[in-house]
Amino acid sequence: MHSFGYRANALLTFSLTILALMCAMASVSDNLNSQSPTATVQVLNVNRFQKKSNGDDEVGITLDISADLQSLFTWNTKQVFVFLAAEYSTPKNSLNQVSLWDGIIPAKEDAKFSIKTKNKYRFIDQGSNLRGRDFNLSLHWHVMPKTGKMFADKLVLSGYRLPESYR
């Protein structure tokens, strides 16, 4: 009853249980955090707007993205993955979401940022439906914890419109 084997086994089980409990509590504590992120996005310029050889429209744009995501960070946050997606609908597709830019915020200090950037990923439609198209730009964030449940949300900014003709 008091052999090394029994003691080691009891110690291991107990420590694993405590560890699992701590991970669960850390994850639950994330729910107590109230979040108030803000963001603005400006389309500085439409650099390129053409129909490719296979018939799909492609847009190249320069964006000015400013955001303050500091309120999303808790002690259990490892990083926040943030990306900006253009969302629009066409006659063929009820919903299109195209990620234009993404970034990783490793710490709270870096969560308040303002950058000017060209779109990192190609903005290509399935078809030729982008001329004069209204679209929303939504800033999505994905909070990845040190342990436990991940959660994601977004901020939708509307009122953007692509030019009527190619350039």
Added chain:
Amino acid sequence: MGWIGEQIDSVKSMQFRQLFTQAISLGMIVTSALIIWKGLMCITGSESPVVVVLSGSMEPGFKRGDILFLHMSKEPIRAGEIVVFNVDGREIPIVHRVIKVHEREDTGEVDVLTKGDNNFGDDRLLYAQGQMWLQRHHIMGRAVGFLPYVGWVTIIMTEQPLIKYVLIGALGLLVITSKE
């Protein structure tokens, strides 16, 4: 030397009924583990409710050796979700983030493009020959939670099968020779 002698004596002194009981309790342990696994599959609606991260393509968010909890619901696939998918012809599932979604107005089906956070380009290189998009049936689940480091046990056992056999052999020996 004396310890080995004791073990051999204990094996010889066992009666058939005792051995049988030990074998049945071992079977019960294995079966209950299987029941828990299948139960998890039903609850999460996913073929594999827990996966181990094998590559560094999602760093620094997910490192090699982390485990991910998956859940599959009828909700439509949206950009930003971290999904686990199988490519035809590859047996190992891939865990990456959705960066593009095109959902058909008429059928409701989706074309999805994924990319690992730490990769430079999107996943078209990983898809099957000529495949440009993933469809819903390729996707096994969404990652909803994760635990760091726990998956190293599985990685070590897969990549060094010797350790797996040694562990199982030792466990079997322990069960047979225990006095309770």
